[in-house]
Amino acid sequence: MQNLTARLARGSMWISASRGIVNLLGLLSTIVLARLLLPEDFGLVALGTTMFLIVQSITDLSLAQALVHHKDPGPAHFNTAWTLNTLRGLVLAALFAAAGPMTAKFYGDPRMATVMYAFAISLFLGGLANPRRIMLQKKLIFWQDFMLQVSQKLAGVIVGIVVAVIFRSYWALIASVLAGQIVQVIISYTVLPFRPRPTLKHARELWSFSVWLTLSQMINTINWRIDQLLIGKFLGRSDLGFYTVGNNLSVMPTRETTLPLTQTLFPAFSQLRGDPERLRRAYQRAQALVTAIALPLGVGMALVAEPLVLATMGAKWLPATAVIQAMAVIVAIQTVGSQVAPLGMALGATRTLFVRDTQLFCIRLPMIIAGMYLDGLQGVIWARVISGLISTGVNLLMVRKLIDLPVREQLAANLRCFAAVLVMSAAVWAVGHGFEQTGKLPALLIEIALSVSTGALAYIGTSMLLWLIAGRPSGPEREIVTMLGKARAKLARG
Template sequence: MSGISGRLIKGSIWLSFSRAIVNGLATLSTFILAWNLTPSDFGVVALGMTILLIVSTVTELSLAEALIRHEAPKDSHFSAAFTLNATRGLLLALFFAGFAWPAARLFDEPRLTGVMLALGLSVFMSGLTNPRRIMLQRDLIFWQEFVLAVSQKLTGFIAAVTIAIIYHSYWALVIGTLVTQATNVVVSYLVLPFWPRITFRHMREFFSFSAWLTAGQIVNTLNWRFDYLLVGKMLGGTSLGYYSVGSNLAMMPTREATLPLTQTIYPGFANIQHDPPRLAAAYQRVQALVAAVALPAGIGVAVVVDPLVRLTLGEKWAPIIFIIQALASVFALQTLGSLVQPLGMAKGETRLLFIRDTQMFAVRVPIMVAGLLFAGLPGVVLGRVFTGLFSALVNMILVRRLIGVTVLAQLRANSRALVSAGVMAAGVSFASHHLAYAADKPALALQLATIVALGGFLYCATTFLLWELMRRPDGPETEIRNILGKMLARLRPVGSAPAAKQTEK
């Protein structure tokens, strides 16, 4: 396990660097675009992206996951994956070209025609990506992933921001997506050269693994994306713009704080799938670490979002404050069971994941529709809060079935993080309530910095106080200490190690 753990930690460090850059660019891009575009601009692109995600997922072949789990993939497997992906991309591009005008009529949004045509080109380019790049994840090698992630985000950022500042047009969002996808294709072949052939071999082999996984992805995407179509159709583009931006910003802190860890999980679990005790122990360790990072990130943003939005986006975006407050905490709490997806995939239980997704779809749709009909956009948001918490419980029950770890044991492993996040939220809310209202930007920035620092101190202090009181049990604190120790060891001067050994002698 030590070899795998070491590679996972090294991979997490590479991904942490890349996500820090990507997250910084994404945040800066969101702020610049929000200043230069309108909620309606975000709404029309969100509508097109939602249709793209649903159609893409319905036709998703899950070839990357099949290649990771394959014991010895050959060049013919990669060529077959390229052929299938390219064929799918071409068919989807043709579908988008034919559906662009009817979609614009359906949603009474003329601008949607051009957006759909451009997104069709984007999905075609995505089908041309180098299939061998998935081996970087399989072999737990992540520096090339760093190059891929940073290069595509940087080019997309430059394109989107330039067009937004010059033209103030929703095309900034669309062209940014196209440039990002084009960069992804080109760089994928530069970091890992491969010349694919056209072949349809291994189709049965691919589909035998991916059938249930693809079915689950279809249901899951419909489950978590149909509300965008619902809001766009019933409430209009402006409401959809608020909903889309608010949801993305609410998800960002949890996603960006945990992605360096979660992106390495599936190949790590797959490597030890045949050793149940090690798999169960690895799951508990990683899940507790993910939650320890996600809870302060998500809940912390929820309690400071009011001054954050007013300072960075301006008063015109004030309606998204409630959306972020409600959803950011839920996204963080969902990490208590979110790793069941890579766990189930590693164990080959894709049918079980499909059943879970179908059941959640049956629960979520009527709740979201009822919320919209009775309370409009706030009702949709509250529906997402309820179903999000319910899905976290369902995931923890599924973890118990897969590896035998009870729900109570899972909660116990996260008890210090949960208590610390509660103390942080209470302390920051109390301080915010008693601080004087800041009208000007400098005072607002100072107020925001103060409560963020207070929240970070309260969370860290409470966590390590509880850890000491519980006599330093194994958990996230141990993992963080080990990771920091490895990082510091790499930063030591070259001559210090021999000196230390000589002292020991």
């Protein structure tokens, strides 16, 4: 167990470094491109991106997860995965390109055809990815993945900004995607050599695990992306630009800080699936730690959304503030049960995940349509909040079913976190209402800095005080204190 914990810690450190750099690059890219481009440009490309992700998920064979779950995949398994992905990429690229003129006609914008052609190229490139890369995650080795992720993002950011400065066109967003994907494919074969050989020898074996996971991912992606297609069609490209940029910024702090841990959970849970009690303890510890990190970041992002948008992107993006405030909070709350996905995959309960995602889709879609009809973009935001709360409850019940962990115990592990976030919110609210809203950049930056530092001190101080009052029980506070102690000891030895 100690060896596994150490490997998880090292893996999380590499992923943390990777996601930290990617996060900063992504934030830089968003701010610069938002200054140079119009909300309509973001909305136009968001339509293509949404259709790209939906088509990709509908046809995703989930071969990476199947290879992680396989006890001992050999060269023939990787060749089979590469062959299936390449064939899929070719077919999808052709279909996407053929749909370009029809899509442009449907949305009444001839530019959509060229957007579709560009994403057809992206689909083809995606099919050429090195399938051996997933073994890095299976063995909890992440430094090579660090190189891939950072290189891909850096190339995309540089190319996107250069194109935006020269042309001031939506093509900057597309060029960023294509450049990043080309670099990712090239480097994946450089850091992990692999000479693919076409074969379908193990297609049925890999598919037997991934079929339900593929269907689940298909429903899940449609569930989370169809709102963008509806907004683009019925509310317009500008509203879609506000919605997509606001949504991306809202989840950034939560996603980027918790991903280093959550990416290690599937392979880690897979190694513990034969020991129910250890798996139950590992899940509860991981879930509590993720929420303890994500919840204050999500709520904090919501509290500083308005001055942050004004300072970084300008007044023309103020309508995105409402999206950031609502989505940042609800996405953070959903982490209370979000680790059910790696847990279900580790236990082979992919059919159960599919059933869950189908149920949530049937709940979420009608709510979004009704919200859009009743109150436009604001109605969509409320539908996202309500459906997010419902999905959190569904996830808690599913965890109880999978590992016999009562819902009250799942929530009890987060009570100190909930209380500390309330104190933090009150402190940040007080700071924000102490500033005169001049809209000037120096005042905005000072307000953001004071709000963030006050919130951090209030959250950490309250969390530690409640932990000490409770008698230093097991929980995320002990995990963090232990990690800090080990890091201090290593520094002292060095």
